[in-house]
Structures are given as C-alpha cells and as structure tokens.
Amino acid sequence: MAAGSSYSIVEYFGGDDGYRCGYCKNEKGNFSHGMWSHTMTVQDYQDLIDRGWRRSGKYVYKPIMNKTCCPQYTIRCHVLKFQPSKSHKKNLKKMNKFLSVGEIPEGQCDGEPMDSACQERGPEQDPSQLSASEVEGPIIAPTPEKEAETNSAAPEPPRQESAPPANAKASHSTPAPGVGADPNRPLCRKAKDLRKERRLQKEQRRQQEVEVPTPSAPTPTTPTTSNQPKSLEDFLSDTSPDSPLHRLEVRLVVVSFEDPEFVATFERSAALYTQYQQAIHGDDPSECGEAEYRRFLCDSPLEAEMSAEGPEVGYGSFHQQYWLDGRLIAVGVIDILPSCVSSVYLYYHPDFSNLSLGVYSALREIAFIRQLQKQSPKLCHYYLGFYIHSCPKMRYKGQYLPSDLLCPETFTWVPIEQCVPRLDASAYARLTQDGQAVDARALRELGRALVLYRRTVMPYAAYARKRKGSSDEQEVEQYAQLIGQPCAERILLYRA
16 A cells, blocks of 8 residues: 555556356356556545446456446445335345244245356456555655646546545544444344334224224324334344344454454454355365455455545445354455445355345345445445346346446446346447437546556656657556546556
C-alpha cells in the first residue's frame, strides 16, 4: 500500500487468450480482461463494479461480454424495496425450526447453486512486475509546475468521502459491538416482546369481532399493522420457543491480519473453506489449502476507510462469520462500499448443506445492508456478483427482487424484467432500450490517464514524451476505455 496515499495502483494484463468456462465447460470459451490491483480505494472499486468489473482476491477482471461463451451481467438488488418471496420465507422458516428444535430436513438441498471458486480465481501466482518497495515507498504526486509543462489538466483529487476524519479509529480496529451482521441485535426488538405484542393484537381482534359495529362507527377498512406482510427482519427474529435449542450468532470481522479477532479465527476459517471446497465443488486438497484460501478470500486490495458519511464499521473487506453454539459453520465474504455491499463468496460446513445456507446468508446480508443504510443513506444496494442468463442454474440471483442488470454498452441499470426477453433471444444483448444512449463516462482524452512511472505520478501524455514515443499506447488506451475517463484520471497504471 502506498504510504500516505489514497491512490489505487494496478497493472493491466489484457485478455486475448480464452480459457475454460466453469459454467458451460467450454475449454477455450471464457474471455475476460484482467488487472492486478496492488491497492484500491473503495470509491474506485465502486466505480469499477459499476462498469462490469469484479475482484477475486487482488485480481480484478471484466468479462468480454460480446465474446465470452457465457456473458456475465452485474446484478444488484434494491434492498429497501425487497420483500422475501415464498421460497425465501420457506428457507427462513426452515432455519428457525432448526434453531428452535434442532430439526435438519432430510433429502437434497432445495437452495440455490453456489458460485464455484474456480470460475475466476485469476492467476495462481502474483503476476506483478511491480516490487513491493515501489508500492510501499513514497509516491511523488504531480506538482502544478510539472502539470503545466505537460499541458495536461490536473488529475481529479481524491474524493472527500474516502478521507478518514481526524478522530477516526484505526482502519483495522475491531467493529464496535452491536453493529455487526446480526440485524436483530440490538437494533431490532426482542423476539419475546414481539410475540407478546402479537398475542395482544390477536386478543384485540377477537374482542372487535364480538362487538357489533353501529352505523355511526363503521368498522375501519384501513389495514392495521398486524395485517401487513411480515418483513424480512420479522422472519429473522421469529424464533420460538423462548429457549431455542440452538443459538446462531453472526459476527462481522474486518479482513486484516492486524485485527486480533480475524487472526484468532483464521485457522478455523481456512479449515472450513477446505472442507467446503472438497465436499461441494470436488476440489483436490492441493487446490484449496491455506495458501489458496489466503490469496482468494483474505488478500484484498481494498483500503479500509472510515468516513463521516459512512457506516460505523467503515468501508473495506469483511468476513461475516456464522457461529452455531460456538462452532463456526459458515463465512460470507463481503465488501462494504460507498453505495453497496458486494457479495464476494460464501463457504459453509457440508453437514449443514440442507439448510440452504446460500439463500439464508443472502437474506441476512440484505437485512444487514438495511441496518447500514440507516447510518449511510446512499448505501442501499446489494450486489450479488454476476447474473448468467445463458446458464439456467445460475439464474437464481434474479429472484432477489427488485433487481437491475448493468447494460454492457451504456453501463446504465435496467430492471431485470425488461432484460429477460432480450436475453431469451440472445446470450449477449444491449440492455438499454434507448438506442441513442451512450456511455457517459467513456474515454475522451487518453493523455489525462494517470500512470505510475519510477515512483512518480504523471499523465500518460507526459509519460509518452519521456519514453519518446512509447509503444504501449494501444494497450493503455484499451485499459482506459474499459475503466472509463473518471477512473483513468484517478487510478495509477504501473509502467515498468
């Protein structure tokens, strides 16, 4: 991480070679652009995923949508408008029954299929040409004098919302108790109190049914609160009897080897990941050991940030740990960003696969975002990764409604119900119906893209003059087109 800097630093690798697709099993049909991110601000990553990028560890990739065999569309859910479907309610009742009386349903899991870790893990080894000393050492920012010499406009300054306030806690501090992933503690009311209130409401309704309404006092037609459909939070807190057989606790742990709680649970988390990969995805032990776990789900380029406008836990990468009676049974990996929570991965103990933990954890994460939104109003979306319409078993992400898909040409959001007819007709489709719409953040001036050359930040135009007609213009232009003009003017592209 660049000392004292809020710059993102990446190396771009292009995407000419096809490789095996984990969905349709085409040996050479999967195409994507990729770059290695040494460090990245949460705002830059937010802007990148809003252009179709996604991270796997420190490897950030973007499917070549009109070329890859199974086009992958970024999908997001509007959490404030979300209502659990019939199948979601069934899943929640199943979990509540298990917690109450310990009953695990027999037979095959009726939950959704889980993304495989092997889909887009990126390079097995760090392909970086950039030495650690170059990243960790001081970076020389462009001065007004140097910018005047290059006739280039000044790069956009780091966004204020990413800067930690003077009294902010250290970025690796343990989240404050009571603001974790469990949406029913302590902000929600106790289940015992809710049950008392429901019993009181039932008694009041019985009394109203006995009374005969008079013409001067007709029975109100306005539905009462008790007639409203149960919310997601109601289902999550609705466990009975008063003394359930099992206790489920969800802890939010920052991904940092400087955080005591993360370090204390690291070995158990890594062992659980290995069990999951072998049992659920059939991985060889050599493919899912501790080193692979660390690279895939612990190494994150995101800089932990605190902001006066953000949630109390801050921004960055986190693990949501599910503890059943003191035993770690599942971990959800998430990124908390300025406008969303992005789901990265979930792994769980195979013994609990019939509880459909993929569905249950997604619902818990939606409830968690609703809690965060009360602290940070613009944080109101749940990004579920990629929606793959051409692969029927991967369409389950479209069941979290209302949802939008990202148009691969204009990078605008389109309601999923408007997208489905187009995707039924063609695996790749322009989703925006306005034929005149264009990419508002398209590359306009390549010379203003920032590069990092010999520890010095400079516009590409100045770098090209220093290199006396650099031959990498085509590669840099492709990179800048993919990330868009605003990101190109903030993110540093490493040049050897």
